[in-house]
Amino acid sequence: MKRNMGWEDLRLFLAVAKAGGLSGAAEKTGVSAATLGRRVSSLEKSLNVRLVEREARGYQLTAEGRDLLLHLEDMDQAARSIATWRESGRVRRRIRISAGGWTSRLLIDNIAGFWSPGSDWVPEFLTDLRNRDVARRQIDIGVRNGRPKQAWLAGQKVGHVEHAAYRARVVPSGGEPGWIGLVEEEAHFPTGLWLKENHGEEVDITVNNATLALSLVRKGYARMLLPTFVGDAYPDLLRITDPVESLTTERWLVMHQDERHEPAVRHAVSALAKMLKQNPLLSPGP
Structure with missing residues (x-):
């Protein structure tokens, strides 16, 4: 017997066995009678047993064919249960x-x-x-x-992303706030390099993740480079530069x-x- 016997041959044999012949099974499965005949013969070779007697009036199951049919009916019921379970909506791809x-x-x-x-x-x-x-x-x-x-x-392609500098509309007394800089891996990102090159001497607070800086900017403690889809979302933030063209990405x-x-x-x-x-x-x- 082949080690990797396919369910498809077994499924088609089940259809032939239930229909009592190739024509009925072909109508049920949509597979041609010639293909069904070949698949049944292939299954017999794989199992090394004769499953059907080929007669003029149709296929008659041998004793081995009837035994296999009993097993396949259980498998078919399990397959139907799985299909029903999947179609119920409980199985969705993550x-x-x-x-x-x-x-x-x-x-x-x-x-x-x-x-x-x-x-x-x-x-x-x-x-x-x-x-x-x-x-x-x-x-x-x-x-x-x-x-x-x-x-x-x-x-x-679904659009582009722009970056601009922002600060709070209301800032604590004491003058213009400094800048937030990026450290560790984000220091080497294009935004981190731009901040260092253009405002490195004005950096007061540093973070290793730009998302940590938002509340500091909103409280007026610092200026920060933000994606415009972030900065423009907050009414309490003021855009203080045009979008930085060199940082615009698709x-x-x-x-x-x-x-x-x-x-x-x-x-x-x-x-x-x-x-x-x-x-x-x-x-x-x-």
């Missing part, structure tokens, strides 16, 4: 979405714009300093700042070529793209 800190927050704040509990997929948001690998299937969708270069990746949704047409991934990409193309802002909250 789509892993990777993005930077600000963009992840943007997605979460605007989740109603691209997902609902009735969707055929559920989101898993991943944010850290690593560029998680779509090619290795570590994630399903990556929000990235450029077109994917690898042939096995697909991408859809925004792309990136996915694996082999996965892009999978229904849940396709639905997620379509919904995310529609929302992001509207240039949403963060939800400012309290």
